[in-house]
Amino acid sequence: MGILEFILGLVVGLLWLIYQRQRDRIKLKTLLSNLRSEEAPSSFSLESKLSIAITYQQQQIEQQVEQIEVFQRILQTAPIGYLHVDDENRLVWANSQAERLLNIPGQEGVPPRLLLELVRSYDLDELIDQTRQAERLQQADWVFYPVCSDLYARSQPQPRALRGYGMVLANRHVGVFLENRQEAVMLKQQRDRWISDVAHELKTPLTSIRLVAETLQDRLSPPLNGWAERLVNETIRLSNLVQDLLDLSQLEQRSLRQLKRSPTDLAQLLQTAWLNLEPLARKKKLRLSYNGPDNLYANVDEARMYRVFINLLDNSIKYSPVAATIAVEAQFITQADHADSTGQSTDQATSVDSQPSSPPSPSEVDSPESHIILDFIDAGEGFPSDAIEHVFDRFYRADPSRSRQSYLTLSSSNPDLSEGDRPLVSPMPHCSGSGLGLSIVQQIVTAHGGQITASNHPETHGAWLRLILPINPTH
Secondary structure, three states: OHHHHHHHHHHHHHHHHHHHHHHHHHHHHHHHHHOOOOOOOOOOOHHHHHHHHHHHHHHHHHHHHHHHHHHHHHHHHOOOEEEEEOOOOEEEEEOHHHHHHHOOOOOOOOOOEEHHHHOOOHHHHHHHHHHHHHOOOEEEEEEEOOOOOOOOOOOOOOOEEEEEEEEEOHHHOEEEEEEEOHHHHHHHHHHHHHHHHHHHHHHHHHHHHHHHHHHHHHHOOOOOHHHHHHHHHHHHHHHHHHHHHHHHHHHHHHHHHHOOEEEEEHHHHHHHHHHHHHHHHHHOOOEEEEEOOOOOEEEEEHHHHHHHHHHHHHHHHHHOOOOOEEEEEEEEEEHHHHHHHHOOOOOOOOOOOOOOOOOOOHHHOOOOOEEEEEEEEOOOOOOOOOOHHHOOOOOOOOOHHHOOOOOEEOOOOOOOOOOOOOOEEOOOHHHOOOOOHHHHHHHHHHHOOOEEEEEEOOOOOOEEEEEEEEOOOOO
16 A cells, blocks of 8 residues: 555656646746847757857847947047936936036936936926927027036136937936037127128228219219119118128127017008019019908017018019019917917928917907917929028028029110120119028017028928917017
8 A cells, every 4th residue: 555655656746747847848948939049059958048048148238238338438528418317307327528517516426316406407407308298309508507606716607508409218217418509609799799890890981982883873974874883783782781780780689679569560561561672573573462361460579570571572572483473371370279380390381270360459469379470472493402491591592593683784775885895783782682681580580589480382382481470479
């Protein structure tokens, strides 16, 4: 009886051992399939294959650690700053350049702390929050004012212009690259001051030259008065360029303080600007098509906005073909519609889908949540695709077809001149492009708290400039 029980127990034990080994093999196969490893010969046992896979994983981990160390050394020695914050906006790591830019004390071996405790920059904190919410790359520019804890220090840290690029990392962490823009800002300010000074110095002699040329034009007889006419036209063109430079400099330096806002009917102001340019449009048989409310009031600087309309209409007249139509479409939208319209791609904007609200009256321009959209559309050749992002830059011209018009010869009123002696004049001197018109428009629109975008219209294929203006800006 005892032998029988012993044999029965031995059989049960062997069966259990076989079961356990089979179960272990299944687990090993599952573990091996989950591990990325080099292919081992099929004749190897599972234990050998697993050993090879573990060795391979250890090698991969070591390589990853080496790569992380290399990336950290690169970031540490990079000429731009970099900082890493976690999902609670605590500073995890910052390179030496970021510590210098933001006056952060050394964080090596220090547990993470809230970023605002180390850097009093709400603009940086806002960039991080925007990046986390948008879940895509974000960019922001601001001026950082360092705080010095030593009030008796001989030299206090100077403000510096920064540009930040926020990118989303895993687990809602955010990485921020910081670029020191202070030198570029100072160079731009020096350039602007130099241009402004030169423009001021040129204004008086140009005025004198123009007076002399106009006097000679009246006293000279054909064909010599043709040269005086050319001199007058060129002087007018240079005077307009100098005035554009002065206006642009003033807008950049004191844009908000110079605005004299009042309730203005933009529809009527647009018609006034067109009447001023109608003689030029008549030469090319152009007509204006306005589609919008008869009255469109906004709290703007009337003189500045008139300059915007003049520049945009003049731009459309210059680049429209003969007998074409310049379209201006206006609509009034609420804040919710504005959020949809600003989310459009600038490469190909589309009309606002929502039904526009009724236009405001002069007594209703106090609402800060309403906007006016103005679309200026011509039927010219449009902007080259690689030039759209530069159309608002100073002195930028896309190509010769959208630059200064070539001079035309004098009319047959001077038949006595030979072909070689006939002077060249511009019949429309103020239409000669200086490359500053759209820059001035952008400055004025931005000063009003608005936006302007450039694209090509999908139907006319001509230039499409869209203005979005708040009816009553809050700032």
